[in-house]
Structure formats: structure tokens, C-alpha cells
Amino acid sequence: MSHIEGYVNSGGCMIYYQIIGQGKPLVLLMGFGADGNVWEKHVEEYQKHFQCVILDNRGVGKSDAPNGPYTTTMMALDTKAVMDHLKIKNAAVAGISMGGAIAQSLALNYPERVNRLVLISTWPSFNNYAKTVYENLKKLRRVAAPADFMELLQLWIYAPPYYDSNIKDLKGGQQSAAENPEPQKQSGFDGQLDACINHNSVARLHEIKIPTLITIGMMDIFTPPAFSEVLHQGIKNSKIEKFPKGGHVHHWEDLERFNKVTTDFLLEVEN
Numbered sequence: 001m002s003h004i005e006g007y008v009n010s011g012g013c014m015i016y017y018q019i020i021g022q023g024k025p026l027v028l029l030m031g032f033g034a035d036g037n038v039w040e041k042h043v044e045e046y047q048k049h050f051q052c053v054i055l056d057n058r059g060v061g062k063s064d065a066p067n068g069p070y071t072t073t074m075m076a077l078d079t080k081a082v083m084d085h086l087k088i089k090n091a092a093v094a095g096i097s098m099g100g101a102i103a104q105s106l107a108l109n110y111p112e113r114v115n116r117l118v119l120i121s122t123w124p125s126f127n128n129y130a131k132t133v134y135e136n137l138k139k140l141r142r143v144a145a146p147a148d149f150m151e152l153l154q155l156w157i158y159a160p161p162y163y164d165s166n167i168k169d170l171k172g173g174q175q176s177a178a179e180n181p182e183p184q185k186q187s188g189f190d191g192q193l194d195a196c197i198n199h200n201s202v203a204r205l206h207e208i209k210i211p212t213l214i215t216i217g218m219m220d221i222f223t224p225p226a227f228s229e230v231l232h233q234g235i236k237n238s239k240i241e242k243f244p245k246g247g248h249v250h251h252w253e254d255l256e257r258f259n260k261v262t263t264d265f266l267l268e269v270e271n
Contacts, residue, residue, distance in 0.1 A: 007062075010081035011074075016062035017082045018054045021047030025088045026266065027079060028054045031097030031121070032192040033153075033184055035061025042251065045259040049267060053091070055082060057102070059188025068191025072098075072199045076105035083113060092266050094118035096251065097223065098192060101199040108204050117212040118262055121220060121248045123227035124234065125200040130223070134193045141189055150177035159219035159247030205234025212238040213265040215258065217246030239265070 004019040018036060020043055028039045028046075036054035046052050056063040058070060058078055079102060083091065090113045095103030100122025107114040126134070133156075141149050151174050163170065177183070212235045216228040225242075232240045241261050243250035251258045 006085075008078075008082050008085045010058070010078040013058050013064045013066055013078065015058060015064075015078045015082055016056040017086075018052075019086070020052045020054065021050055023050045025083075025086075025091035026050035026052050027083065027088075027091045027093045028052055029079065029093065029095035029099030029102050030055070030057060030060075031099050032057075032196060033060065033189060037061070041255055042259055042262075045263055046266075049263065050092070053082065053086065053088070055079060057099070057192065059192045060184050065185040065188030065191070067187050069194035069198070070191040072101045072105040072195050073109060075102045075195060076109055079106050080110055080113060089113070090115045092116040092118070094120065094262065094266075095122065096120040097122055097248065098196050101196060101201075104201045104205075104208070105199070107208050107210065108201060111207070111210075114210060116210055116266060117208065118265065119212065119214045119228075119231060120251055121215070121217065121223050121228075122231070123199070123223050124202045124205055124230050126197060130227075131197050133222075134197050138190050138193055142186065145178070146180065146183060147174040147178040150174045156222045157248035159217060159245060159250075159253060161219075161245045162247065162253050202230065202234065205231065206236065208235045208238075211265075211268070213262065214238055214240045215243065215250065215261065216240065217243045217248060217250030217253070219244075219246060220248045220250070222248040 007014045007016055030038055035056045039054055043052050059065045093103045093114050100119040154170050214228050214231050216225045218225055232238050243254050246253045
């Protein structure tokens with residue numbers, strides 16, 4: 001399968017992208033702290049059907065990490081810049097966590113550019129508890145050893161059932177964090193979390209009229225199911241898929257089902 005990569009200048013910030021697969025375009029937006037390569041296990045399925053356009057969001061990976069704060073509106077503009085560069089008139093867009101907030105901003109501010117939405121473990125706005133969690137993460141990352149901070153993140157994003165059979169993999173993730181020669185810059189981490197904290201689309205959700213699928217892990221303590229229910233109620237005719245034993249990363253914890261559910265939705269033909 002062909003693999004193309006490149007950079008786009010978005011208002012002075014260089015945004016790295018990859019293209020894998022052929023077919024109708026599918027833009028993939030990752031959550032905070034992770035680059036586009038984390039979509040790998042999903043792209044293995046998606047590339048059979050779609051031209052996958054995978055971004056490194058500003059602040060992470062091979063994209064620039066200017067000082068923040070960032071906003072989801074700003075990051076939606078980054079996404080639009082990549083689409084403009086690739087001459088993609090409109091596309092299906094899937095976003096995980098922060099990526100889902102960016103996807104909402106893209107669909108709301110440039111509705112002609114998005115024809116289908118998949119919103120994964122995301123939110124329309126944070127309550128004060130969630131805002132405090134994210135502010136706390138910014139502080140802790142400055143003082144914690146990388147492996148310890150990864151362990152903390154894992155405790156937030158994985159559900160307890162995953163720990164019963166995957167503790168070795170979780171420890172491996174901590175070790176990888178400790179050995180990472182190019183960790184995310186603090187400027188990028190803080191900027192991305194600012195975008196999460198300040199995202200608020202609640203009053204505009206009714207404007208989203210395209211087919212929308214929302215997926216949630218019912219054991220998610222990081223972006224609780226109640227946040228997704230607000231999205232579901234606000235976006236008319238949206239569909240919701242629940243993963244009973246999944247956490248924030250139910251898309252990894254139940255990879256096979258997640259890939260099938262999302263691929264089936266993305267391939268649906270409009271009546």
C-alpha cells in the first residue's frame with residue numbers, strides 16, 4: 001500500500017501528515033500527547049477502504065510545537081490547511097479525545113468540508129472537575145519521571161479489565177516513555193491541554209447535521225460517558241456505540257469490534 005508524507009504550513013506552524021490507502025478520504029485526528037502513528041492498528045483496516053490522511057497535531061510528533069495556548073478552532077484550521085494542500089474538497093473525519101474536539105470544530109466552522117463524523121471518547125465541554133484534572137496533568141508532567149507519568153496516564157485511560165490480562169504491555173509502555181529520545185515538548189503538551197480545557201461546542205451542536213457516530217467506553221473516568229451523552233443529545237440523529245468494559249481507549253481495548261463498528265458506519269450509503 002502506498003505511503004505518502006509531507007508538511008503543510010498552517011499560519012507559520014508546520015503540520016506533518018501521512019497518506020495511506022486509496023479511496024474516499026478519511027481524515028484521522030489523534031488525542032493529546034500522541035502522534036498520528038498511534039492510529040496504526042485502525043489504519044490497518046481503514047486503508048482497505050479509504051485514503052487515510054493522518055495528522056500529527058500541532059504540538060506533537062513531527063509537527064511544530066509553538067508556545068500555546070492552542071485552541072480546537074486553531075487546530076481545525078491546521079486540519080483544513082492539510083485538506084486544502086491535498087485538494088480534498090470534503091472528507092469523513094474521525095477524532096479520538098482531543099481529536100474529536102478538533103473534528104467538532106472543523107465540522108462547525110467549515111461544514112462543507114466534512115461529510116461524516118466519528119467522535120471517539122470526546123466531549124463538547126468540560127466541567128470544573130475535568131478542567132482541574134487536565135491542569136493537574138500539566139503540573140505533574142513537569143516534575144514526574146516519564147515512566148511514572150505514563151503509568152498515571154494509563155491509570156486514567158485504561159479500564160480495570162484491561163489490567164488483568166495486559167499488565168506486561170502496560171509496563172512496556174512505561175519503559176518506552178522512559179527511553180523515548182524525543183518526548184513531546186512541554187510547550188506542545190501544555191498547548192494541547194489548553195485546547196482541551198477551553199473547547200466548548202455545546203451551544204452549536206445542533207448545527208451538525210451530517211451522519212455522526214459517537215463511541216464511548218462505559219468505564220471511562222477520563223472523559224466520562226455523560227460527556228458523550230451530551231454530544232448524542234445535541235447532534236440530531238447521531239448514533240452511539242457503547243463499549244461496556246472499555247475505558248477512554250476502548251478503541252484499543254476492543255480493537256476488533258471498534259474497527260468493525262466504525263468501518264461499517266463510514267461505509268454506509270446514504271439513502
